[in-house]
Amino acid sequence: xxxxxxxxxxxxxxxxxxxxxxxxxxxxxxxxxxxxxxxxxxxxxxxxxxxxxxxxxxxxxxxxxxxxxxxxxxxxxxxxxxxxxxxxxxxxxxxxxxxxxxxxxxxxxxxxxxxxxxxxxxxxxxxxxxxxxxxxxxxxxxxxxxxxxxxxxxxxxxxxxxxxxxxxxxxxxxxxxxxxxxxxxxxxxxxxxxxxxxxxxxxxxxxxxxxxxxxxxxxxxxxxxxxxxxxxxxxxxxxxxxxxxxxxxxxxxxxxxxxxxxxxxxxxxxxxxxxxxxxxxxxxxxxxxxxxxxxxxxxxxxxxxxxxxxxxxxxxxxxxxxxxxxxxxxxxxxxxxx
Numbered sequence: 001x002x003x004x005x006x007x008x009x010x011x012x013x014x015x016x017x018x019x020x021x022x023x024x025x026x027x028x029x030x031x032x033x034x035x036x037x038x039x040x041x042x043x044x045x046x047x048x049x050x051x052x053x054x055x056x057x058x059x060x061x062x063x064x065x066x067x068x069x070x071x072x073x074x075x076x077x078x079x080x081x082x083x084x085x086x087x088x089x090x091x092x093x094x095x096x097x098x099x100x101x102x103x104x105x106x107x108x109x110x111x112x113x114x115x116x117x118x119x120x121x122x123x124x125x126x127x128x129x130x131x132x133x134x135x136x137x138x139x140x141x142x143x144x145x146x147x148x149x150x151x152x153x154x155x156x157x158x159x160x161x162x163x164x165x166x167x168x169x170x171x172x173x174x175x176x177x178x179x180x181x182x183x184x185x186x187x188x189x190x191x192x193x194x195x196x197x198x199x200x201x202x203x204x205x206x207x208x209x210x211x212x213x214x215x216x217x218x219x220x221x222x223x224x225x226x227x228x229x230x231x232x233x234x235x236x237x238x239x240x241x242x243x244x245x246x247x248x249x250x251x252x253x254x255x256x257x258x259x260x261x262x263x264x265x266x267x268x269x270x271x272x273x274x275x276x277x278x279x280x281x282x283x284x285x286x287x288x289x290x291x292x293x294x295x296x297x298x299x300x301x302x303x304x305x306x307x308x309x310x311x312x313x314x315x316x317x318x319x320x321x322x323x324x325x326x327x328x329x330x331x332x333x334x335x336x337x338x
Contacts, residue, residue, distance in 0.1 A: 004029040009075045009117075011062055011108060012082030014042035016171035017123065020203045021079055021210065026052055036060050036071040037082065062104030068111040078120040079210060080108045083142075086173060087127070087135050091256040094134035101138035106145050113149075113158040121213045122146050124164040124222075126199060126262040129269075129307075133257025143222060147284045150220030161217035163209050165225045166199025166262055166310065170330040175232075177334060179239040184338040188250035189240065194233025196254075197261045197310035200321070201227045202328055212279055220284025224265050224273075229310035230321050238321035243335055265308040280308070 008025055010018045013035030025033055032054055037043060038061045047057060060067025062082045072078065083101050084090055090097040105122055112120045124143055127136030146160045169176055182189045209225040217223070230238070233249065240247035265273065265280055274281040306312065316324065325331045 003077065005031045006076040007032040007034065007074055008077045008079065009034040009036060009071055010079045010081060011036045011068075011071075012080075013037055014039060014046050015081060016168065016203060017206055018079070018081045019046060021081070021207050022046075022050065022055065024207055026050070026054065030054065032056060034058055034071055034075065036062070036067070062107055063099050065107050065111065068104075068107045069115065072108075072111045072115040072117055075112070075115065076118050077214060078108060078112050078117050080105060080120060080122040082108075083123070083139070085125070085135065087133050087257045088255050090135035090138065091133055094138075097134050097138040098141075101135070102141045102145060105142040109146060109149050109158075109160055112160075113153070113156050117158050119159045119214055119217065120146075120161070121210050121217070122160070122162045123210070124162050126164060126166045126264045126310075127259075128164060129263035129266050129309075132259055135257070147220045147222075150284050151286060154219070156219070159217055159219050161213050161219070161221040161223065163213050163223045163225070164264060165201055165206050165209055166227050166229070166264060168201055168203055168206050169325070170328055170334075171203060175235070176239060176325070176331065179236050180243065180331075180334050180338060183240050183243050183245050183247075188248045189236045190250050190252045191232055191236055192252060192254050192258060193260070194231060194236075194249065194251065195260070196232045196258070197229045197315070198232060198235070199227040199229045199262060199264060199310050199313065200235075200316070200324060201225060203330075209279065212276075216276075216281070218283070220286070222269070222282040222284075224269075224280040224282065224308075226278055226280070226308075226313070227264070228314040228316050228320070228324075229261075230316045234316070234318045235321055237318045238325060241318060242322050242325050242331070243338065261309050261311040263307050263309040264313075267305040267307050270305050270308060 058071045128140035131137040237247040
């Protein structure tokens with residue numbers, strides 16, 4: 001991604017992904033990085049940690065059109081990472097997920113277009129594919145909002161695309177730090193269901209996915225990062241093994257809105273996708289409101305393709321997950337601290 005002398009906005013920039021992206025951008029010749037978020041304490045802490053005059057903090061909320069318009073004026077690129085991401089809390093407060101993940105994303109897209117932003121990449125989740133919970137449903141509609149903008153505004157100045165990835169290891173709210181703390185204190189490692197599978201990806205790989213989208217996106221594109229997976233039980237055993245302990249597992253049952261496995265790409269999406277090695281590029285369905293195409297014409301290839309999900313991707317065993325964890329600087333630092 002070429003950001004030399006560019007101004008970049010990161011919404012939700014104090015979170016795990018946003019702060020990682022900001023640090024990566026600071027290693028380039030970027031002119032200015034703006035952080036739009038609503039938590040002044042996290043902004044203060046990140047300001048102190050970075051101590052770089054190129055980073056400017058905008059207190060605001062993607063739900064508020066005015067604050068988004070102020071933050072996007074004069075911006076070249078937007079990383080839209082602001083979201084409500086916790087599955088159980090979105091189950092109890094689904095309208096809050098709608099306001100932030102759907103309406104907030106629409107505000108970011110419309111403000112970016114109004115202010116001449118070159119490109120917007122919206123961060124999604126595997127939970128948006130065949131969603132069964134409010135968080136996944138709201139992120140699926142975020143994708144639809146981005147794709148509809150591209151479809152309805154073919155001459156727009158702003159290229160809007162989305163990315164979708166699985167669980168990011170060591171991100172805020174990740175289960176790995178919880179497992180490590182339980183091992184450290186000698187408490188049982190609490191699992192929802194040991195046979196659940198989840199994709200495993202590092203923060204750096206998530207950042208590379210976003211950079212790939214900025215470099216290659218056409219309007220409405222969806223980019224999906226391929227990733228290995230493991231069972232939750234093997235993940236817990238791997239954390240304990242990497243810390244030199246035996247795993248003491250306690251099954252507590254599935255939480256609100258959780259799936260047995262996660263889907264990164266549906267068969268319908270794969271039927272119109274391009275395999276780019278580490279990524280799938282899914283082009284926007286650009287058909288217009290000619291309903292004959294929808295009712296009279298189908299795609300026979302869809303029935304020949306399986307979904308890409310955490311049950312049929314590369315499956316890591318305990319040793320494989322240990323190798324993955326030991327390659328993460330954040331995990332090594334966590335183990336060293338315990």
